[in-house]
Amino acid sequence: MSDQTTREVVITGIGAVSPAGFGVDALWQAALAGQPLPHGDVAVGPDPSEHLSIKESRRLDRFARYALLAAREAVEDAGLDFGELDAERLGAVVGTGIGGFETIDTGIDILKEKGDRQVPATTVPMLMPNAAIAAVTKDFGLLGPGHCVVSACASGNHSLGEAKRMIEHGYADLVVAGSAESANRPLATAAFRAMGAMTSKGMSCPFDSRRDGFVMGEGAGMLILESAEHAAARGARVYCELAGYGASNDAYHLVQPDPSGRGAIAAMTKSLAEAGVEPGAIDYINAHGTSTPYNDLAETKAVKQVFGADSTPPLSSTKSLVGHMMGAAGSVEAVICVMSIRDNKAHPTVNLDQPDPECDLDYIPEGARELKIDTVLSNSFGFGGHNACLVFKAK
Amino acid sequence: MAVTQESVLDKIKEIVPKFGVDPSAVTLEATLEDLDMDSLDVVEIMQAIEDDFGVRVPDEDLEGLTTMGDTIAAVVKNG
Numbered sequence: 001m002s003d004q005t006t007r008e009v010v011i012t013g014i015g016a017v018s019p020a021g022f023g024v025d026a027l028w029q030a031a032l033a034g035q036p037l038p039h040g041d042v043a044v045g046p047d048p049s050e051h052l053s054i055k056e057s058r059r060l061d062r063f064a065r066y067a068l069l070a071a072r073e074a075v076e077d078a079g080l081d082f083g084e085l086d087a088e089r090l091g092a093v094v095g096t097g098i099g100g101f102e103t104i105d106t107g108i109d110i111l112k113e114k115g116d117r118q119v120p121a122t123t124v125p126m127l128m129p130n131a132a133i134a135a136v137t138k139d140f141g142l143l144g145p146g147h148c149v150v151s152a153c154a155s156g157n158h159s160l161g162e163a164k165r166m167i168e169h170g171y172a173d174l175v176v177a178g179s180a181e182s183a184n185r186p187l188a189t190a191a192f193r194a195m196g197a198m199t200s201k202g203m204s205c206p207f208d209s210r211r212d213g214f215v216m217g218e219g220a221g222m223l224i225l226e227s228a229e230h231a232a233a234r235g236a237r238v239y240c241e242l243a244g245y246g247a248s249n250d251a252y253h254l255v256q257p258d259p260s261g262r263g264a265i266a267a268m269t270k271s272l273a274e275a276g277v278e279p280g281a282i283d284y285i286n287a288h289g290t291s292t293p294y295n296d297l298a299e300t301k302a303v304k305q306v307f308g309a310d311s312t313p314p315l316s317s318t319k320s321l322v323g324h325m326m327g328a329a330g331s332v333e334a335v336i337c338v339m340s341i342r343d344n345k346a347h348p349t350v351n352l353d354q355p356d357p358e359c360d361l362d363y364i365p366e367g368a369r370e371l372k373i374d375t376v377l378s379n380s381f382g383f384g385g386h387n388a389c390l391v392f393k394a395k
Numbered sequence: 396m397a398v399t400q401e402s403v404l405d406k407i408k409e410i411v412p413k414f415g416v417d418p419s420a421v422t423l424e425a426t427l428e429d430l431d432m433d434s435l436d437v438v439e440i441m442q443a444i445e446d447d448f449g450v451r452v453p454d455e456d457l458e459g460l461t462t463m464g465d466t467i468a469a470v471v472k473n474g
Contacts, residue, residue, distance in 0.1 A: 053415060
């Protein structure tokens with residue numbers, strides 16, 4: 001924000017676990033390769049227990065395991081030595097869309113099969129949405145402010161935006177921020193299928209005329225956000241600035257986007273204003289791009305209103321490559337934005353072979369593109385009508 | 396199954412690997428701290444024992460337990 005009372009926030013570390021595998025490198029290489037997902041409506045992530053001890057795994061739901069692993073990667077990537085930092089000034093924001101679905105599902109099974117006296121005492125502390133931030137703060141001894149942001153598929157962007165606020169207003173100098181999700185359980189998949197949100201064709205094809213729902217993904221994205229001064233003082237490598245955050249609500253419908261795009265436009269516009277950039281400065285947009293009929297059309301229309309039908313920059317959908325990681329999506333896509341700026345490359349939108357005539361923008365269908373990328377907008381829109389957009393700027 | 400010190404100890408040794416604890420470390424003298432176990436683990440052990448032996452140990456009998464021997468004695472007393 002140009003306001004002199006706020007502090008500049010930079011990104012110094014990134015971590016991710018996704019259906020592409022463990023680590024940022026696996027995610028980014030898969031994204032650039034543009035390999036479509038196998039046929040199906042769920043893209044399963046790697047088994048997080050492979051990298052955790054039995055003691056760590058047994059007290060953590062699968063979503064929290066993902067969060068912890070991605071956080072450890074981000075911390076290592078940022079070269080952090082917590083022993084040298086003031087723990088009271090270190091915060092965390094770890095969001096999720098749902099929380100511990102594995103624990104809910106298995107708990108219900110135990111309750112039905114064995115009765116109430118056999119339900120594990122760990123059920124509540126494992127299913128609560130803040131279980132992931134509890135694990136992350138304990139692992140690194142982060143004593144500053146922290147909470148869990150829940151806003152469905154916008155949870156990731158809201159988490160990063162709220163972490164940005166903590167730093168720019170001086171409540172913390174460094175925040176471990178991101179989000180995680182794992183909902184590949186019978187209750188969740190049955191419910192998403194019942195509402196028609198997941199694809200019946202087994203394909204994520206955002207902006208394509210055949211799109212009929214998302215492929216469910218799972219995993220986590222975590223980033224290290226710091227005040228620019230804090231990063232400089234410890235000689236940290238800086239990827240880019242997290243320059244803008246804009247949020248709004250549709251106040252329209254529980255699960256459908258407002259067709260006027262009012263809320264989405266407001267969130268995009270606010271994030272650009274906070275970053276101090278004109279729409280024309282955006283080089284690439286990481287779209288929400290879910291592959292649902294409603295979202296992709298509403299997003300296309302909203303983007304055109306902000307940028308102009310003939311002057312919208314290229315945009316692509318990470319969800320076409322790793323599925324819709326729901327609460328984790330925004331933070332994993334933030335990792336993608338960081339890599340796009342670092343490498344000056346934009347990943348493609350795959351399966352876009354039969355474009356919807358109403359979705360007529362440049363979605364990068366042909367494959368990864370070399371592109372000078374200094375400034376990126378990332379969109380996330382969640383069930384409930386929650387919108388959150390972020391702007392990343394090269395340093 | 397008879398509720399004896401030996402049978403309860405065997406049951407506990409059988410289930411501790413899922414807690415990340417080596418069964419050979421489970422002795423009557425071993426403390427929960429030695430085994431890096433906490434009160435939530437004790438609840439889980441008691442649930443397994445109730446499921447297997449049909450023994451329900453009242454909460455007041457679980458207060459202040461420090462060793463495996465104490466824990467097993469609380470089960471046997473209620474068996």
